[in-house]
Amino acid sequence: MQCNSCAVAAIKFEIKLEGETNLSALQIVVDHLNRREIEVVQKKNKLQIDEKGAREFLDFCSDLLDVNQVVFRINQETWQPLEGMPAVFATEWIDEVIKEERLICHYQPIVDADENIFAYEMLARFQHKDGSMIYPNEIFPAAKTRGRLYALDRVCRMTAVKYAAALNGEKAFINFIPTSIYSPEFCLRSTIELAEQLDVNPKSLVFEVVETEKVDDLNHLKKILRYYRDRGFDYALDDVGEGYSTIELLADLKPNYMKLDMQYVFNVAEDTEKQKVAKRFLEKAQEIGSVPLAEGIETQADFEWLKKLGYQLFQGYYFGKPAAKPLSKL
Numbered sequence: 001m002q003c004n005s006c007a008v009a010a011i012k013f014e015i016k017l018e019g020e021t022n023l024s025a026l027q028i029v030v031d032h033l034n035r036r037e038i039e040v041v042q043k044k045n046k047l048q049i050d051e052k053g054a055r056e057f058l059d060f061c062s063d064l065l066d067v068n069q070v071v072f073r074i075n076q077e078t079w080q081p082l083e084g085m086p087a088v089f090a091t092e093w094i095d096e097v098i099k100e101e102r103l104i105c106h107y108q109p110i111v112d113a114d115e116n117i118f119a120y121e122m123l124a125r126f127q128h129k130d131g132s133m134i135y136p137n138e139i140f141p142a143a144k145t146r147g148r149l150y151a152l153d154r155v156c157r158m159t160a161v162k163y164a165a166a167l168n169g170e171k172a173f174i175n176f177i178p179t180s181i182y183s184p185e186f187c188l189r190s191t192i193e194l195a196e197q198l199d200v201n202p203k204s205l206v207f208e209v210v211e212t213e214k215v216d217d218l219n220h221l222k223k224i225l226r227y228y229r230d231r232g233f234d235y236a237l238d239d240v241g242e243g244y245s246t247i248e249l250l251a252d253l254k255p256n257y258m259k260l261d262m263q264y265v266f267n268v269a270e271d272t273e274k275q276k277v278a279k280r281f282l283e284k285a286q287e288i289g290s291v292p293l294a295e296g297i298e299t300q301a302d303f304e305w306l307k308k309l310g311y312q313l314f315q316g317y318y319f320g321k322p323a324a325k326p327l328s329k330l
Contacts, residue, residue: 016079088147102128106123107167119172121208160174218253236256278309
């Protein structure tokens with residue numbers, strides 16, 4: 001069975017009206033929606049309606065109500081001002097992208113100090129119906145606005161596992177957003193089952209935490225990582241820099257790999273402040289037994305400096321851009 005948040009089901013809007021003006025007009029609003037044959041569930045000053053109803057509500061009530069005292073939410077998420085509702089309607093296109101799985105994966109090499117390919121990061125590439133690309137900085141904000149981050153993250157993970165199967169045992173780093181997982185036992189079951197079905201060795205998959213520094217619920221993150229570890233998978237922390245400052249916290253998370261944020265990698269050979277961060281990061285990784293990986297390398301100078309310092313793995317345009325087919329060697 002699939003989690004409702006991971007499925008692209010019809011959106012249910014919850015609208016809350018406050019203030020004397022709005023509460024006095026509430027029955028008028030309900031009567032109008034009923035006349036339009038829109039199903040409405042009323043609980044005191046809250047209305048639950050589908051997307052068609054939400055559109056009708058917005059059109060009908062813009063002049064009738066004090067819109068500054070009307071808020072809405074979808075998927076039990078944070079309440080938003082009514083002015084944000086049109087943005088939810090405008091991102092409806094993302095539903096088809098997810099349902100039709102209009103995405104592929106590109107492979108970006110991760111290399112060792114001798115520039116031998118150690119693994120590939122699986123990077124999702126989304127497509128419009130005409131085949132043109134939808135860029136990540138467009139699709140992820142749209143998914144968040146429409147409450148589809150859970151569904152998008154799931155289809156990305158599943159697609160990445162399918163593409164990883166083609167690597168025949170070589171390591172694949174697969175991104176996931178921890179805030180998009182309610183319960184690892186439930187939300188990640190399909191990902192694990194697909195890996196088993198495709199006969200993918202668990203030790204060949206590394207699940208990579210996206211936006212490490214933005215994780216607020218560390219206990220929830222630990223639960224997810226424990227779920228992966230108990231099933232034989234490795235995991236990595238992405239974009240680690242000056243945050244996660246205590247060794248105790250990193251040791252508690254026990255990542256197999258730690259990725260130095262690219263902002264500290266670019267021009268590190270010349271920038272003494274970035275060098276200090278890179279050194280502290282390496283010391284942390286070594287102390288907890290995690291493999292240090294520098295991402296975003298674009299020049300030989302940065303690669304040589306980090307390699308001499310003691311970094312073990314490297315990733316960036318200097319070695320190869322994401323490509324539709326994995327490079328067999330550099």
